[in-house]
Amino acid sequence: MSLRVAVVGAGPAGIYASDLLIRNQEHDIHVDLFEQMPAPFGLIRYGVAPDHPRIKGIVKSLHNVLDKPKLRLLGNITVGRDISIDELRDYYDAVVLSTGAVRDRELLVPGGEKSIGAGEFVGFYDGNPRFERNWDLSAKEVAVIGVGNVALDVSRVLAKTGDELLVTEIPDNVYESLRGNQAETVHMFGRRGPAQAKFTPKELRELDESETIQVLVDPEDIDYDELSEEVRRADKSVDLVCQVLEQYAMREPDDSPHKIHIHFFEEPVEVLTDDAGAVVGLRTERQELDGQGGIRGTGKFTDWPVQQVYHAVGYRSEPVEGVPFDLERHVIPNDGGHVLASAEEGAGIENKLYVTGWIKRGPIGLIGNTKSDAKETTDMLVADAAAGALAAPSHTGEDDILDLLRSRGVDYTTWEGWYKLDEAERAAGAADATRPRERKKIVEWEDMLSHSRAGGGVGHQHVGGLLRVGLGRYVHRIDTSVRRVDFSRQNRHVRAWGLDSLSAA
Numbered sequence: 086m087s088l089r090v091a092v093v094g095a096g097p098a099g100i101y102a103s104d105l106l107i108r109n110q111e112h113d114i115h116v117d118l119f120e121q122m123p124a125p126f127g128l129i130r131y132g133v134a135p136d137h138p139r140i141k142g143i144v145k146s147l148h149n150v151l152d153k154p155k156l157r158l159l160g161n162i163t164v165g166r167d168i169s170i171d172e173l174r175d176y177y178d179a180v181v182l183s184t185g186a187v188r189d190r191e192l193l194v195p196g197g198e199k200s201i202g203a204g205e206f207v208g209f210y211d212g213n214p215r216f217e218r219n220w221d222l223s224a225k226e227v228a229v230i231g232v233g234n235v236a237l238d239v240s241r242v243l244a245k246t247g248d249e250l251l252v253t254e255i256p257d258n259v260y261e262s263l264r265g266n267q268a269e270t271v272h273m274f275g276r277r278g279p280a281q282a283k284f285t286p287k288e289l290r291e292l293d294e295s296e297t298i299q300v301l302v303d304p305e306d307i308d309y310d311e312l313s314e315e316v317r318r319a320d321k322s323v324d325l326v327c328q329v330l331e332q333y334a335m336r337e338p339d340d341s342p343h344k345i346h347i348h349f350f351e352e353p354v355e356v357l358t359d360d361a362g363a364v365v366g367l368r369t370e371r372q373e374l375d376g377q378g379g380i381r382g383t384g385k386f387t388d389w390p391v392q393q394v395y396h397a398v399g400y401r402s403e404p405v406e407g408v409p410f411d412l413e414r415h416v417i418p419n420d421g422g423h424v425l426a427s428a429e430e431g432a433g434i435e436n437k438l439y440v441t442g443w444i445k446r447g448p449i450g451l452i453g454n455t456k457s458d459a460k461e462t463t464d465m466l467v468a469d470a471a472a473g474a475l476a477a478p479s480h481t482g483e484d485d486i487l488d489l490l491r492s493r494g495v496d497y498t499t500w501e502g503w504y505k506l507d508e509a510e511r512a513a514g515a516a517d518a519t520r521p522r523e524r525k526k527i528v529e530w531e532d533m534l535s536h537s538r539a540g541g542g543v544g545h546q547h548v549g550g551l552l553r554v555g556l557g558r559y560v561h562r563i564d565t566s567v568r569r570v571d572f573s574r575q576n577r578h579v580r581a582w583g584l585d586s587l588s589a590a
């Protein structure tokens with residue numbers, strides 16, 4: 086049987102799912118991979134910290150998948166806005182949603198709105214065009230709430246010097262902000278104990294690898310009850326994390342210029358501000374183990390003098406227009422692979438719709454975990470196809486979807502375009518006057534598009550389409566998807582067509 090599948094989201098989950106589908110031995114499956122950013126790779130590009138080249142290197146194996154002829158990347162397309170889910174159902178035999186997560190969960194304590202979500206900072210330092218270009222790093226003492234790997238990334242980047250990070254792919258604007266970083270002390274806070282921390286051992290050890298950083302733990306925070314000991318015995322990774330923390334707790338402070346203190350049993354209860362609204366501290370309440378797997382407050386409060394607070398208390402997925410969404414769990418309701426009509430018990434299956442990755446099970450787990458997700462989901466899809474359960478699409482031509490996109494002036498990017506952007510980033514890295522390196526990221530959305538179009542290609546056809554038919558729609562697309570846009574290039578086009586300003590259109 087021959088099938089055409091749309092996969093929405095070119096992060097690891099979407100790429101692994103595409104790989105399994107195109108390699109299927111029983112059916113001849115072709116995949117179109119839709120991605121809202123001009124470049125693929127999801128949180129590997131815009132989440133994994135720049136000083137984790139080993140993890141960023143996973144991109145190499147994903148490259149091999151995207152190189153395959155049965156897979157076609159269509160970037161710079163937001164599904165649910167540029168093209169609807171029902172349209173995809175009408176053009177494909179099945180649709181797999183793998184839209185991941187980008188936003189932060191809120192910090193629900195008084196003053197919590199003054200705390201910065203880790204995702205905002207990650208978006209900045211990883212050069213995501215949807216996030217800030219400059220970052221205020223004037224605080225000498227900083228709090229990071231959370232004891233998981235994202236909290237480790239944020240703390241490590243805050244404690245490193247800009248020059249240490251210059252060997253990585255960070256763009257110029259990020260280096261400029263980090264160069265002025267004043268942070269000397271970073272306090273990380275977890276409300277429970279070492280055995281309940283969400284770190285992975287390798288990442289926790291890496292926190293201490295910089296010569297300018299010393300990691301410290303108060304020996305009083307190393308405490309386990311019977312249940313915590315059981316968890317340690319049952320889970321090798323938890324035990325290793327506890328061992329690393331115990332080593333950190335045995336040290337005396339040295340003369341390293343940057344200190345990261347990891348605090349346990351301190352529950353943040355308020356972000357403290359002065360009359361002008363500036364952050365001046367974080368109040369925590371000391372907790373103790375209750376012997377039954379939980380903790381209880383002791384009524385002992387501490388005010389930590391910090392001038393900036395970050396919270397890394399979890400990422401959050403966003404709904405996709407036209408797809409059911411579980412507003413409590415922030416996932417697409419599913420039975421392990423099929424999208425369900427709602428989160429209510431007994432809800433039926435949505436025909437032809439499947440889900441995988443973080444949007445399927447919530448924002449927990451490493452890149453490797455998305456592989457097993459993808460297997461479960463694609464197995465269901467293939468079984469449904471074999472059982473004849475997928476309604477046939479009305480459009481069957483391979484390029485019908487491209488005709489639709491072009492008719493709307495959707496400025497999509499392609500895999501060929503990624504090669505050009507990749508080449509431009511590598512060239513920028515090699516040519517960097519301060520520190521030549523493997524890659525320097527290109528940040529601006531328009532710059533990414535223009536590099537993807539270099540030497541001709543889809544973008545060129547596209548700009549024509551934009552000016553011909555899609556002006557109002559294009560403006561809307563920029564306004565809602567990009568926080569900071571330089572309209573000048575578009576304005577030049579628009580003036581040429583006798584209009585005053587794109588933003589006013």
Ligand SMILES: Cc1cc2nc3c(=O)[nH]c(=O)nc-3n(C[C@H](O)[C@H](O)[C@H](O)COP(=O)(O)OP(=O)(O)OC[C@H]3O[C@@H](n4cnc5c(N)ncnc54)[C@H](O)[C@@H]3O)c2cc1C
Nearest residue numbers: 094096097098121127128132164184185186442443451452
């Ligand atoms: C800060 C941070 C650091 C991390 N570091 C590591 C690490 O060091 N090692 C590790 O193994 N894991 C790490 N992870 C976890 C890893 O990133 C995730 O496990 C993985 O990215 C989840 O894959 P995904 O494909 O489900 O989601 P994502 O990677 O989020 O990919 C989803 C893709 O869908 C696209 N998309 C969303 N909505 C739409 C739409 N409507 N239309 C079209 N496209 C859309 C997004 O742009 C994105 O490209 C980290 C995560 C974070 C947040």
